[in-house]
Amino acid sequence: MPDFVVGGIEKIEYAAASVVGVVTTWKPMPNIAVGTVLMTKNIGAKSSIKKEDGNTNYINLFQPADGDTLTIGLLEQNPLLVQELFSVEYTPATTMMEYYAEEKIARLAIRITTVPMKDGKKAIITIYNNDVQTGYANNLTADAVEQLAITANIGTYRKAGDTKDKVYTKQFVLADGTVINSTVV
């Protein structure tokens, strides 16, 4: 049975969100801050009702959790990406960005490629439909740079022909990107 580990980041890419799970062109997210990338899988709350004199549950009630989230910190403020994340007017001739008062919810697909930590295998995690909000982190000191603090609320997608919604894909590949055929031992 093959085993796989998921850790480290080779690269993170973004594209316009897709509710049908199809993205063809990805762009790189520059200079990811160490220790900022975290996928949070929220778990729903279960409560049970028992019969008055019984030990076994009579009925279980399950309250679904909020959606999953992904956080990413970026140390570079590339104007192309900033335009995706914020509602801004960008003037390349003067490299000036004017930030609009409205808060932008960016709709992005995000693809994380991990590093091949073990057995030359790495993971590619693709989240097709995210509602992304961005803030700032870090004080402006000589010892740190301002960080774009991205919080992605992970949404669902449904591929053509599918009957159920999906959230993300996680595929293990070899270090060079070659697909692993797990039917071959």
Next chain:
Amino acid sequence: MKDAFDVTADVISLINIPAIKAMITGSITADDRGSTNLIDIVVNCFGITNGQKQKASPNVNIYAPNLSSGKKDAIKLRAVAKALILLLDSQYKNTFYVTVEDAGSLIQDADGNWFYNIPLNYNSIQTNFKNI
């Protein structure tokens, strides 16, 4: 990625100018002193981290032989130190920046002469940092 040798070279690039060279009788060198009886400046760096922001603590040492009276040449050490600190504090360059960590201290060398030690903070932001 910068290494310790790059750090030393970067710091020397900040101070290796005619105005400083005119103040000393010896040379500005990396790691080892060029002479034992002249006024020299030596820059050293023992290591640098490998993070997104690389950090190092290089030193600039000003050596001056004692006066014929046997006392330290405080006037010359002070003049060179003041000139160097101006060139080294809050220097922002394309691939690195340097601040003076401590305004310096007088230390007596093993041979009885004195040198003035100026410790620095050196920082360099890596563009393509991989260990994320």
